[in-house]
Each structure stands twice: as C-alpha cells, then as structure tokens.
Amino acid sequence: MISERTKKALAGSSAIRAMFVEGREMAEKFGAENVYDFSLGNPATPAPAALGEAIRSLVDESAAAEGGSLELHGYMENAGYRTVRAAVAENLNRRFDTAFGFENIIMTVGAAGGLNAIFQTILDPGDEVAVFVPFFGEYREYAANFGAEIVTVRPDFETFEPDLTDFELKISGKTKAVIVNTPNNPTGVIYKPATMKKIAGILEEKQRAFSHDIYLISDEPYRELVYDGNKEDFLTKYYDNTIVGYSFSKSLSMPGERIGYVVVPDEASDAQELIQGIGIANRTLGFVNAPSLIQKAAARCLEEKTDVAFYDENRRVLYERLTKLGFTCIRPEGAFYLWLKTPVQDEEDFVSEGKKRHILMVKGSAFGCPGFVRIAYCVSHETVRNSLSAFAELANHYGLCHT
C-alpha cells in the first residue's frame, strides 16, 4: 500500500537514472567499450589526488587526536563545522570579491539537499517557482515536496538563453523563487552578464509590483566548468535576493559523496531567518548535516580544480563532428553537456535509433523541452572517438548530409 505520489513516481521514474541502470546492463552485455553511454552527468575525470590525501590525513590526524575519531565522524551544528564554513567563505571572498563570514555558508548534502533545504525555508503550499526551459527535471519534484509548483519560462530557441518577455509574463503574485542554472544543464549555455542584469532588473520590478520578496536561486554545480576563456561567475552581485546552491560533485569529481553548500548573503531579505531556517531544514528533512569527513576533506581541496581541458577535448571533438554530420547543436560554453536538436520531431524515435547503435542519450522532454536530446560528454576520450561512427550511422539513417 504505497502512497499516491509514489505510484505516480513509479509510473514515470526518472528517465536519466533509469538509463543509468540500462547503460550498465548494456555495458555488461556488449562490453563497456562498445556502449556510448552519454546519459548521466557522472564526472569522467578522477577526483584530484589532493582529495585522497586529505581524507587519509584527516583519518590519521583523528586517530592521533584526543578523543580519537569523535570529532571527525561526530555530530556538529546542522549547518556544518564552523571551520569548514569559514574556509568556504574565505575561498569565495578571494575568488569573487565577496565578504562572507562562516555564518553565510550552510553545508548541505549536495546541491540537491541544499535546494530542498532552501525550498522548505521559503516555500508555502501554492507558491510558484519559475524555471527556465530546459531545466533539470527534479526541480519539479523538489518544489512538489513543499506543495509548490514549477512555472516554466520559454527559451530563445536560437541561443537557449531565457526569453525575457516570457519571463516577465510568468512572474505572478505567487512567485516566491526563480531558479537559474548557469553554466546550464542540459544546454551547456552560460547566461551573459547582460542577461543576468536583465533578469535582476525584472525581478526587482516584480518585487515592487507584488510587494514581496522573490528569491533568485542560483544552482551552480558547474560554476568552474567553463571553456573558451569564459570566466567563472558568482551571481550574488547581480541581485540582492540571491541564494546560491553549490555542489562539489563536478568540481571535485565526487558526486556520490553528497557534499555541497548554500550561500545566503547578508543582503538577502530576512538573511538571518533564512540561514537559521536552512539549518533547521537540514535537520527536519532528515539530512541532519552534510557528511562530516567529506566536509573537512572538501575544505582542504577548495583550491583544487577538475580537469577542464579533458572535458574541453570531448566538447570540441563531438561538437565539430556532430555539426559536420549535419546535426544542429548548441555550442557548449560550460558544463559537460551537448544539446542537440533531433532531426525528427519524435525525439523518442531518435533516442531509440541511437540506442540501437549503442548511443545512450537523454530525451529533451526530461528537461521540459522535447525535440532535443542531451549528450553528456563526461566520458572517456575513447568513448567519444568510438561513438563517432555510430553517430555517422545515425546521421545517415536520418538522411543528414554528412561529410
């Protein structure tokens, strides 16, 4: 006797995660080297060596410390170790010219845990959260956890930046928050500073018009994954009511460890209540706190970088080859996703034809945007290379001009 919500969830389980299991099964059947699994945003470059060293040192130090491992593996405040929060604040301040103290940082169980904690803190049933299409489908679930609803904003289908005219129309008296995700999953687009300024301007005007706060939630797990000389950006400078959700999943290649943080700037309305509320939400939602050892390990790796050049090579090879094959793609500027327009209206058909050629891609409707697929190129160079002839076959199947 399961809940109504679970019944629905079982019927429409995540396309992405279902494909994860399918990909593993295909790899077992055909050999991993013969399956081109572009379905999941699982980093392809190992964590920096410093992460393993940090973990080892922490374990060694705690074995030698008075009280042994009690502090390393023990409870702390729901918001995380103050030393870790201070280290994160200092790192951000140095990089982005901000002025955060430890109080502005709340450690969370990944960005997913952070978004849920933010949502519990600000959302009442019936509230609306605006998202820009295409968007990470689970935003819908996270809002539903608190009885709130997602309202979708149309993209400019050329640039895949938001259609700001539509944005203005979609902000209502019920809008409590707007999620922005740049560099973007699934398009790889980075919103231009001018776009961010316009979004901020619209939000300020709407706040005045509706006489209530609208928080901009910046979901930025791909902050450091930028190409072509694009600079890492930090969005609190555009709009006072910005709350940041970050994850170390991609930047330190540890998505399984569930570690991230939320930033609430002092400039945000009710900043103190937000900070306390998010800490309480950590507890009442069952996270309690971000995993302790990994909190401390991440704090020692804040200067580490993932191997951006590795992803960049995949990006170049795939983008160049696929466009040459006649596919229409958005040129990725960040993250590790390629957004491809399906040559037929029926994206299911395209995904299915891809699968026949051992190419696994996620259909755009999983991101609220049918007619496209997401190709997650966080895979080995070999997988990319080996996939090219399969993509050529796919182009051929759809009668594209390939060279």
Add this chain to the structure above:
Amino acid sequence: MISERTKKALAGSSAIRAMFVEGREMAEKFGAENVYDFSLGNPATPAPAALGEAIRSLVDESAAAEGGSLELHGYMENAGYRTVRAAVAENLNRRFDTAFGFENIIMTVGAAGGLNAIFQTILDPGDEVAVFVPFFGEYREYAANFGAEIVTVRPDFETFEPDLTDFELKISGKTKAVIVNTPNNPTGVIYKPATMKKIAGILEEKQRAFSHDIYLISDEPYRELVYDGNKEDFLTKYYDNTIVGYSFSKSLSMPGERIGYVVVPDEASDAQELIQGIGIANRTLGFVNAPSLIQKAAARCLEEKTDVAFYDENRRVLYERLTKLGFTCIRPEGAFYLWLKTPVQDEEDFVSEGKKRHILMVKGSAFGCPGFVRIAYCVSHETVRNSLSAFAELANHYGLCHT
C-alpha cells in the same frame, strides 16, 4: 520572506540541538571538564580502528584502480552499491536467521534519511502514524513533511512499555504506519518479545478490520546497544509488514557521516513497490544516495562492535547513584539514555536548576512526555564522575533523601 513552516520552526527550534550549541558555549566559558553535558546522543567512544583502516584502504585501492577514484566517489544506483547492500544482507542473515538479498536493502542518509524515504513511499496527506510516548520528537517533523500526522500512544508509566489498550484505541482507518524504537530513545527500555507479539497481533487484527496495510517501522539505531545479557533483536520476525530503518551512527560511532539503511522484507505487502519507491524517494527528497565512500567503509566494518562496556559503566554508576540520591529512574536496558522522573511537576524548573549546576539534560516534553528528563550518558567516565556531586546538590535542592 520565509515560509510559514519555517516561522514556526524558528519559534520552537529543537530543544536538543539548541542545547548542543549552548553546551559548547558553556564548555568554552567554564571549561569542558566543568560542564556535565548530557544533552545529545553523540557517541562517546571513538569509531573502531577498523573504520579508519577501511577508509584508508578504500582510498589507496581507488588510487591504484583503473579510473582512479571514479567508482569510490561516483554515483551509483539511488539504493546504493549492490556489493554494499549484499554485504549488509549477508551480515543480517547470519546474525538474525533472515534470508535477505541485496534487493531488500536500500542504503540511506542515516536513519533520519531512511525514515523520510519510507514516509514518502507510504504516506499520503491526512494519514496517521502512531508513535509510542515518549518518542523522538522529529518523527513529528518527518510525518509533517508528507502531510501526515503523529498520533501518540500512552506508555505504562511504571515500565515505559506501551499501554496496549491505548494502542488499540489509537489505531484508526487513517493509520498507515506505527513506529517502534527499541532499545528506546529516550527511556533505554527494551520492549519484551511478548510485547512485540502483542503489538503484532493488534496490528494484524486492525489490518483485517480496516482492510488495509499498516506498516510497522522499526527505527533501530540502538540495536546493538544492549546490557545485562539482553540479546540483539531484529523485529521482522514478529510481523510481516515490518520495515526496518537502521543507522551506523551509534554502532560505529559515526553520527556525522549520515549512513544507514532500510530493510524491506519480501513478506511486506507491495515489497517491490516499496523497494523501488524508497530508492526513488532517496532521489526526489534530495538525498540522491547514501555517501559513497562511507557506504563502502561501513560494509567493511559490519562485524565491528562499539564499546558497550564503556556505556554500561556510565549506566551503572549513574543509575545507582541517582536512585540512591532519591531520584526515580527507569533502569536502562539498552541505548545510552537514562530516563528520570523530575521531582517537581515543572520540568523546566528542574532542567534550569540542573543548568545552574552545569548539568545539561533534555526535558521530557521534547519527547512528548513532560515530567521527565533524558540524561544521555554517552559522555566520558570523568564527566559522569564529576557530575555526581552536582546531582547530589540537585537532589538536596529538591529535598530528596540522599545517602
């Protein structure tokens, strides 16, 4: 502009966790050795050395493995690594004569994460969850996350086992689940097998009467913490519709790491849907999966035991001394809590008088049971010894006969 729920939460923030911060502040002011902080269930014995060794080995092995740390810190199925789940199943099977496969085990972000995932899977808004007073106050929050309500069942105030007559009255057509927590937080009582059989009998009768399933959720973080020759018990044998939520927080002294698991036996109604639903709930609630490295480390430490003798000494010293001082206490049989009847009706007064003497205790009303306090004796032997004269002063203050 925070949510209504957060406003309420800020007003009535967890007494236990607030005291955690207060305890730290008092320790800084008066010196840790002069503060007798019995407020938090934070293990006092370090994690077994095997845990640190397991972590180190996993990091070393992953550094040497093909793909480096990708598997160790990467995504896996939402339910956890199959190897870890299989190891947990085998360990349970050997100890409790069960027959679980890996499919029956779902790794979770602690027991708190597990309970929330179970609740999402079975609870619809308006459902009721029966709990036995006194109970861990956050059950109420977890139920509220899904629009469900806690219904409280009175204890027998002599034994602090449930009053089964009241239990029968409190099960209604809306009851979807009953939580049992034995060894119990906050009383330290272990429910007798005869009690468990009666609870099971009542639930079976009520299932028939209301023609729907009622799940018994066994929240058992203290499973291994039993004294006086009591045997570790595993509750699935009493009642088919039992779901177990476990945490390694106490058994391996790592509450900060947020690692536990849920067991769904094949005998439970809709077992397959429950298993899938709990995996999906891991994702949609923002947990995604239990932390990866610690999953694997815990799987290597399943044969490890916490230092029960350490807690047992604290238990004996405190129980004997406090009863001699004239306090009325429930003799703890498990967990690491002493449940003490306040000598005055006004428990706030008692807690406050304790605090004046640097004794930190949690008021019973935090567990739905005013007129009592919880003394968490998961502290050093020294803290226990040093606290005794302060307890004597407290007894004196209330005019108890002390010897």
